[in-house]
Amino acid sequence: MSAAAAKAAPALSPARPVAIVAGAGRLPLLIVAALEEAGRSCRVLALRGFADPATRRRADAMVDLLDVRGALDTLRGWAPAGVTLAGAVARPSPAALLNTLAAYRNRDTLRALASGGDDHLLRGVLALLEEHGLHVLGVRDLAPGLMAPRGRFGTLGPDAAAEASVEAGRALLASLSPHDVGQAAVVASRRVLAVEGPEGTDRMLARARTLARRPLGLGRPPAAMVLVKRAKDGQDLRVDLPAIGPRTVTRAAAAGCLGIAVGAGDTLVLDRTETVALADRLGLFLLGLPPSPEPSR
Amino acid sequence: MSAAAAKAAPALSPARPVAIVAGAGRLPLLIVAALEEAGRSCRVLALRGFADPATRRRADAMVDLLDVRGALDTLRGWAPAGVTLAGAVARPSPAALLNTLAAYRNRDTLRALASGGDDHLLRGVLALLEEHGLHVLGVRDLAPGLMAPRGRFGTLGPDAAAEASVEAGRALLASLSPHDVGQAAVVASRRVLAVEGPEGTDRMLARARTLARRPLGLGRPPAAMVLVKRAKDGQDLRVDLPAIGPRTVTRAAAAGCLGIAVGAGDTLVLDRTETVALADRLGLFLLGLPPSPEPSR
Numbered sequence: 001m002s003a004a005a006a007k008a009a010p011a012l013s014p015a016r017p018v019a020i021v022a023g024a025g026r027l028p029l030l031i032v033a034a035l036e037e038a039g040r041s042c043r044v045l046a047l048r049g050f051a052d053p054a055t056r057r058r059a060d061a062m063v064d065l066l067d068v069r070g071a072l073d074t075l076r077g078w079a080p081a082g083v084t085l086a087g088a089v090a091r092p093s094p095a096a097l098l099n100t101l102a103a104y105r106n107r108d109t110l111r112a113l114a115s116g117g118d119d120h121l122l123r124g125v126l127a128l129l130e131e132h133g134l135h136v137l138g139v140r141d142l143a144p145g146l147m148a149p150r151g152r153f154g155t156l157g158p159d160a161a162a163e164a165s166v167e168a169g170r171a172l173l174a175s176l177s178p179h180d181v182g183q184a185a186v187v188a189s190r191r192v193l194a195v196e197g198p199e200g201t202d203r204m205l206a207r208a209r210t211l212a213r214r215p216l217g218l219g220r221p222p223a224a225m226v227l228v229k230r231a232k233d234g235q236d237l238r239v240d241l242p243a244i245g246p247r248t249v250t251r252a253a254a255a256g257c258l259g260i261a262v263g264a265g266d267t268l269v270l271d272r273t274e275t276v277a278l279a280d281r282l283g284l285f286l287l288g289l290p291p292s293p294e295p296s297r
Numbered sequence: 298m299s300a301a302a303a304k305a306a307p308a309l310s311p312a313r314p315v316a317i318v319a320g321a322g323r324l325p326l327l328i329v330a331a332l333e334e335a336g337r338s339c340r341v342l343a344l345r346g347f348a349d350p351a352t353r354r355r356a357d358a359m360v361d362l363l364d365v366r367g368a369l370d371t372l373r374g375w376a377p378a379g380v381t382l383a384g385a386v387a388r389p390s391p392a393a394l395l396n397t398l399a400a401y402r403n404r405d406t407l408r409a410l411a412s413g414g415d416d417h418l419l420r421g422v423l424a425l426l427e428e429h430g431l432h433v434l435g436v437r438d439l440a441p442g443l444m445a446p447r448g449r450f451g452t453l454g455p456d457a458a459a460e461a462s463v464e465a466g467r468a469l470l471a472s473l474s475p476h477d478v479g480q481a482a483v484v485a486s487r488r489v490l491a492v493e494g495p496e497g498t499d500r501m502l503a504r505a506r507t508l509a510r511r512p513l514g515l516g517r518p519p520a521a522m523v524l525v526k527r528a529k530d531g532q533d534l535r536v537d538l539p540a541i542g543p544r545t546v547t548r549a550a551a552a553g554c555l556g557i558a559v560g561a562g563d564t565l566v567l568d569r570t571e572t573v574a575l576a577d578r579l580g581l582f583l584l585g586l587p588p589s590p591e592p593s594r
Contacts, residue, residue: 168476175472179465181489192478195492198508207504211495 012081017041018142019080019134021071022059023050027139027146027270028086029058034143043078045071072132082137083129085239126239138238139268146272148244150264153272154279154286158259161224162285165189166261169228170289177233183242184229186255188212188222201229201244202251209255227252230263230289237266245270249278249286259285266291309378314338315439316377316431318368319356320347324436324443324567325383326355331440340375342368369429379434380426382536423536435535436565443569445541447561450569451576451583455556458521459582462486463558466525467586474530480539481526483552485509485519498526498541499548506552524549527560527586534563542567546575546583556582563588 012018018035022028022044028051032042046059056062060078063071075083129136140147158166169187172195176182182196186208193211196204205227212222229242244262252260260279262269265288269275279286309315315332319325319341325348329339343356353359357375360368372380426433437444455463466484469492473479479493483505490508493501502524509519526539541559549557557576559566562585566572576583 172473172476172478175476176469179469179472179489180487181469181492190477192476192494194494195478197489197491197504199504207494207496 012040012137014040014081016079016081017043018137019043019045019075019078019083021075021083021085022046022055023086024052025086025270026052026054027268028052028055030146030270031084031086031139031143032058034145043080045074068128072129072134075129075134076132080134082135082142084137084139084142086139126236136238138236139241140237140265144265146268147265148262148267148269148286148288150288150290152285152287153269154276154284156259156280156283156285158226158261158285158287159224161189162226162258165224165226166228166259166287166289168192169226169261170230173228173230174233183232183235184227186225186227186257188225191222193222193225196229201227201248205248205251205255205257208257209251212256222256225255225257227255227257227260228262228289229260229267231266235266241268242266243268243270244275246274246278249275249282249284253282253284257284259287261287261289264288264290309337309434311337311378313376313378314340315434316340316342316372316375316380318372318380318382319343319352320383321349322383322567323349323351324565325349325352327443327567328381328383328436328440329355331442340377342371365425369426369431372426372431373429377431379432379439381434381436381439383436423533433535435533436538437534437562441562443565444562445559445564445566445583445585447585447587449582449584450566451573451581453556453577453580453582455523455558455582455584456521458486459523459555462521462523463525463556463584463586465489466523466558467527470525470527471530480529480532481524483522483524483554485522488519490519490522493526498524498545502545502548502552502554505554506548509553519553522552522554524552524554524557525559525586526557526564528563532563538565539563540565540567541572543571543575546572546579546581550579550581554581556584558584558586561585561587 018040020028020031020042028044032044035042043061044055044059046056046062048062048064051059051062061074063074126136165187168190169185169192172185172187172192173183176195182198182204184196184201184204186193186204194204194208208225212225227248229244231237231242242263244260244267248260267288276286315337317325317328317339325341325343329341332339340358341352341356343353343359345359345361348356348359358371360371423433462484465487466482466489469482469484469489470480473492479495479501481493481498481501483490483501491501491505505522509522524545526541528534528539539560541557541564545557564585573583
């Protein structure tokens with residue numbers, strides 16, 4: 001049993017399976033692998049139209065995203081020790097979620113949820129599952145080995161200038177934490193080039209790339225540019241986990257970043273081996289920042 | 298003498314003129330008009346290639362932006378009670394400013410200034426003028442009547458939902474204040490759609506427009522969307538004044554904003570009459586927010 005899986009064990013009845021509601025990407029099967037390595041049985045409920053072919057082949061059942069009744073019946077039938085929403089990491093369309101939830105909740109509540117940030121909406125999904133007696137867990141609880149570790153996790157580390165940029169970004173994100181806004185920023189020295197909104201990290205990096213190519217300073221690219229990404233303080237990491245992966249590395253490099261700093265333990269590193277190899281090849285550092293003084297859930 | 302001009306009078310020797318270093322746009326002549334209405338003499342030093350034709354016709358002298366020696370000699374020759382940089386409001390190219398300053402300051406200092414935010418750079422310009430015995434004043438000191446007033450200053454006011462968005466934006470900008478980043482945000486209910494970076498308000502509004510048309514929530518435009526813009530706490534308003542004008546109103550309306558809230562007394566309203574008329578016509582409210590508890594300079 002890996003140390004990572006052992007950590008999560010005390011909270012879960014070992015006799016009952018873990019249920020994984022599987023959306024797009026490789027994450028669901030990465031979780032299955034981590035859990036099976038730890039000797040735990042899994043049940044996979046694949047979301048039709050979202051789950052990858054490999055996930056669908058491994059699935060114990062398949063439902064439509066909109067078939068909430070079917071999903072709840074299946075999940076409760078398995079009597080799982082816990083449920084995790086690996087699809088939620090890829091942020092399913094809130095409109096689809098709302099339609100789904102509409103049968104179960106007051107329409108005005110839904111509108112209120114939707115007019116807030118993603119957090120509000122996803123908390124609604126969590127509440128629904130928990131109302132039906134399901135214990136919802138995060139990837140962090142089930143497979144902490146998939147999260148960014150502390151310190152550098154590629155070959156390179158930041159120099160002093162990049163460290164200063166990382167610290168400026170960390171401080172900025174800490175200030176933004178009480179507000180319902182992005183979890184990432186691009187910083188070059190003390191200058192904040194971009195703060196992530198609902199457009200997501202990829203589009204923010206594209207913006208930073210444009211700004212860096214049309215330099216505002218010395219007629220050369222901004223110095224010591226870095227991407228910093230981490231969870232908000234108090235963010236519910238069961239449904240809205242910051243993540244990086246190979247694509248993030250490619251886009252950060254294209255924007256001119258020297259490296260990427262993420263919250264250790266609160267940011268998922270998708271395809272770790274590929275992510276690290278790509279960062280090494282493109283000359284970017286990867287750094288896991290220690291948690292905030294008051295750790296989020 | 299208008300109440301606005303009277304406010305500024307105590308700080309200035311009445312016998313000596315006010316010098317206006319004039320860049321692009323109508324602001325320089327608006328300041329001249331406000332000062333002359335208050336019975337004060339003005340000298341206009343127009344920046345060649347930047348100052349509008351009307352400003353150049355009124356100018357007492359003209360210099361190249363890069364001719365720092367000539368500008369300093371002219372200004373000191375006028376022995377002004379104070380100097381204001383009306384061109385700085387339009388943010389002259391930092392690259393050009395750096396070239397200008399390079400003859401006067403250590404290159405490494407310049408690089409350090411340029412690698413920080415606009416604030417650092419512009420503080421360098423101020424310091425240079427003050428080292429040469431010139432007293433630098435802001436538009437706010439000279440013509441407070443050009444600044445946004447408190448409360449609504451168009452016909453419309455915000456409803457409760459828009460007020461909540463304005464408050465969320467105000468709180469966000471207060472949190473961002475210690476960091477060297479933008480002074481504006483677009484907020485719809487509690488959701489922050491965009492935070493301004495070095496790209497400026499116009500491009501941020503274009504981003505918000507795209508997000509609003511590709512709604513993340515209910516398949517309809519985000520509710521109660523507003524633009525909030527104000528100075529950072531402690532910002533030196535002599536060189537980097539937040540501003541709105543007719544173009545801001547047009548772009549905010551195109552993005553889907555219900556209105557614009559700005560810091561009262563710390564945000565310039567360019568072409569007030571036109572700005573208000575346009576807001577009224579497009580159905581946007583204009584609101585001046587009371588200053589922060591600790592007022593900036």
